[in-house]
Amino acid sequence: MTEPTLYPESGFLRLRLDLAYDGTNFSGWGKQPDRRTVQEEVEKALGTVTQSKIDSIVAGRTDAGVHASGQVIHVDVPEGINLEEIGYKLNRILDTDVRVMNISVSPVAFHARFSALRRHYTYKILDANQVISPLHRFDVASWYRPLDIEAMNTASALLLGDHDFAAYCKFREGATTIRQLQKFEWVRDSEGYLIGDVVADAFCYSMVRNLVGAVVCVADGRFGPEWIAETLANKVRISDSLVFPACGLTLRQVDYPSDSELLDRAAKTVARREAQGDE
Amino acid sequence: MTEPTLYPESGFLRLRLDLAYDGTNFSGWGKQPDRRTVQEEVEKALGTVTQSKIDSIVAGRTDAGVHASGQVIHVDVPEGINLEEIGYKLNRILDTDVRVMNISVSPVAFHARFSALRRHYTYKILDANQVISPLHRFDVASWYRPLDIEAMNTASALLLGDHDFAAYCKFREGATTIRQLQKFEWVRDSEGYLIGDVVADAFCYSMVRNLVGAVVCVADGRFGPEWIAETLANKVRISDSLVFPACGLTLRQVDYPSDSELLDRAAKTVARREAQGDE
Numbered sequence: 287m288t289e290p291t292l293y294p295e296s297g298f299l300r301l302r303l304d305l306a307y308d309g310t311n312f313s314g315w316g317k318q319p320d321r322r323t324v325q326e327e328v329e330k331a332l333g334t335v336t337q338s339k340i341d342s343i344v345a346g347r348t349d350a351g352v353h354a355s356g357q358v359i360h361v362d363v364p365e366g367i368n369l370e371e372i373g374y375k376l377n378r379i380l381d382t383d384v385r386v387m388n389i390s391v392s393p394v395a396f397h398a399r400f401s402a403l404r405r406h407y408t409y410k411i412l413d414a415n416q417v418i419s420p421l422h423r424f425d426v427a428s429w430y431r432p433l434d435i436e437a438m439n440t441a442s443a444l445l446l447g448d449h450d451f452a453a454y455c456k457f458r459e460g461a462t463t464i465r466q467l468q469k470f471e472w473v474r475d476s477e478g479y480l481i482g483d484v485v486a487d488a489f490c491y492s493m494v495r496n497l498v499g500a501v502v503c504v505a506d507g508r509f510g511p512e513w514i515a516e517t518l519a520n521k522v523r524i525s526d527s528l529v530f531p532a533c534g535l536t537l538r539q540v541d542y543p544s545d546s547e548l549l550d551r552a553a554k555t556v557a558r559r560e561a562q563g564d565e
Numbered sequence: 566m567t568e569p570t571l572y573p574e575s576g577f578l579r580l581r582l583d584l585a586y587d588g589t590n591f592s593g594w595g596k597q598p599d600r601r602t603v604q605e606e607v608e609k610a611l612g613t614v615t616q617s618k619i620d621s622i623v624a625g626r627t628d629a630g631v632h633a634s635g636q637v638i639h640v641d642v643p644e645g646i647n648l649e650e651i652g653y654k655l656n657r658i659l660d661t662d663v664r665v666m667n668i669s670v671s672p673v674a675f676h677a678r679f680s681a682l683r684r685h686y687t688y689k690i691l692d693a694n695q696v697i698s699p700l701h702r703f704d705v706a707s708w709y710r711p712l713d714i715e716a717m718n719t720a721s722a723l724l725l726g727d728h729d730f731a732a733y734c735k736f737r738e739g740a741t742t743i744r745q746l747q748k749f750e751w752v753r754d755s756e757g758y759l760i761g762d763v764v765a766d767a768f769c770y771s772m773v774r775n776l777v778g779a780v781v782c783v784a785d786g787r788f789g790p791e792w793i794a795e796t797l798a799n800k801v802r803i804s805d806s807l808v809f810p811a812c813g814l815t816l817r818q819v820d821y822p823s824d825s826e827l828l829d830r831a832a833k834t835v836a837r838r839e840a841q842g843d844e
Contacts, residue, residue: 308699355698373696383699417652419634420587420662421815425700536700 292552293394294362301369302392303328303342305357307384309532310424314350315357324348324384328359331379335372336363345398345540346405349492351532353425356387356406356539360398393545400552404468406539407494409482409530411502416478426479427534433505435474441504442470442482444514445497452521454497455490462559463490470497494535499528571831572673573641580648581671582607582621584636586663588811589703593629594636603627603663607638610658614651615642624677624819625684628771630811632704635666635685635818639677672824679831683747685818686773688761688809690781695757705758706813712784714753720783721749721761723793724776731800733776734769741838742769749776773814778807 294300305328313321317329325342332340345358373389380386395401410425412418414432445454445467452463469485484494500517503509517524543551573579584607592600596608604621611619624637652668659665674680689704691697693711724733724746731742748764763773779796782788796803822830 306696306698306700308702353700355700377696382702385696385699387696387698417585417656417664417666419585419666420664421585421632421634421704423587423661 292397292400292556297365298362299365299367300392300394300396301361301363302390302396302398303359303361303386304388305359305384306355306387307353307357308424309348309351309353311383312350314352315344315346315348324354324357327380327384328376328386329361331376332361332363334379335375336367338364343398345402346489346537348535348537349532352535352537353533354537355408357537358398358402358540358542360392360396393548395545395549395552396542397548397552398540400555401542401548402488402555403541403543403551404485404487405489405537406469406541407484407489408536408538409484409494409498410534410536411480411482411498411530412478413480419477422477422479425533425536427531429502431506433480433502435472435480437505438472438480438482438501441501441511441514442472442497444504444511445470445501445518449518450521451490451493451497451518453517453523454493454500455523456492456496457523458491461490465490465493467497470501492529495530495532496524496528498530498534500524502530503528571676571679571828571835576644577641578644578646579671579673579675580640580642581667581669581675581677582638582640582665583667584638584663585634585666586632586636587703588627588630588632590662591629593631594623594625594627603633603636606659606663607655607665608640610655611640611642613658614654615646617643622677624681625768625816627814627816628811631814631816632812633816634687636816637677637681637819637821639671639675672827674824674828674831675821676827676831677819679834680821680827681767681834682820682822682830683764683766684768684816685748685820686763686768687815687817688763688773688777689813689815690759690761690777690809691757692759698756701756701758704812704815706810708781710785712759712781714751714759716784717751717759717761717780720780720790720793721751721776723783723790724749724780724797728797729800730769730772730776730797732796732802733772733779734802735771735775736802737770740769744769744772746776749780771808774809774811775803775807777809777813779803781809782807 312324315324317323317325329340340361342359342361373386376386411429412426413429415430418426448466450464455463466487472482475481586603591603594603596602596604608619619640621638621640652665655665690708691705692708694709697705727745729743734742745766751761
């Protein structure tokens, strides 16, 4: 993939698109040969509407089966394109499992990935072997035993802060795994679902699903709370069998600084990437 | 359809099943030739598990495309059947868009339809031409203009009480249209969806969707509030063009009296049906 320049080229306009998708029938965000991916569907639709080849930059590269209610991308499109009905036209072309929720002309310094301050994910669990109601079946994961909300929150709090999350990520060559976990809290909603709110500056590959698995292990009594910190310190990746499924995970929101701070933020992100390896 | 006797036959046990379904790919509850219906799928699965022919009685016969999170049925099954794993087995057989949420042996006087005190429906609308997020796409209806929640509640309150709802039902030969509308209220949830809570002793065919259409007409200023009462009084059915779509409607709950009052309630329902025509 060729990384676009930080600014749009001359004659181009930068657009921010807010997207939502049901990830069930997608092989994730990123393009792959012979797979249905969100990136390919969205870029194809943008290509049709703008009659140009469009490359997008995404805030959070979601895995196969992961959903989004607040994904953000930017694209550079030729100036002079009629922006009036572009959102409406895109939604006419796209299948109903992916929608353009909003579209706007962004400052030239806006970079969906590098300008982002933090990402918010939601993880939903239905515990105690309860049956998932069909209208919720696409974005909830099951757990067979009852989970205590206090125990979940106590275990989650142990992971907050700046850490090398290598033990809780799938390995990727040359990629840093140092992250700042800013929030990791659970509530039980009125219908009995456990809703996890997970916020970090950025996430490594498979990180939320690893963290959820670790917290459930502790809340469930399989490991003591000290196991969380020991695993972090040892940097030995936890067993795949503990990782929670993609279907429970939704990218909910991406935060950006004010327009005047966009460039500064992007510069810092790029500098950190160069110091630590690719984020 | 042959109506079963009020009590189970000798050698049979009465079961109450609580069901939930995504109505999107069903032609409603009631069996029809060459159509996929919830009744047929559930009765077939029950037939496999009990190795008997099973006829079910349902609390609310939902139309094509209407969902349920709290549908109730009763069935009579041969005594001596192993009830331990019947719910689990049914959910293994059924497709994932219909689930048995709970199963229990009910008093012999329990009748899913005639014992019911009232039915609760939810109607969801996203207004102001907003794009429906894909994970919500199956149970929400769209409206192109913004709707004021106060105006919705004011118009809805005009329909409360005992009325002949002929103007707000699809006509059915010999069926009474006298109903008691006990609750009709709207709230806007944290995600901006309008959630209508509609409760009545029972509903006529297509009644909730007619009522929602009427209320939106008034909230929207198309007709004045007096139109609601005039239409009720005139008993001339409102235009099909005003009726809201099935996809926004979910049967949420059915209320029953305590066990000792089941038979009394069923007797009253049957007596009222005979006086007023089939409900």
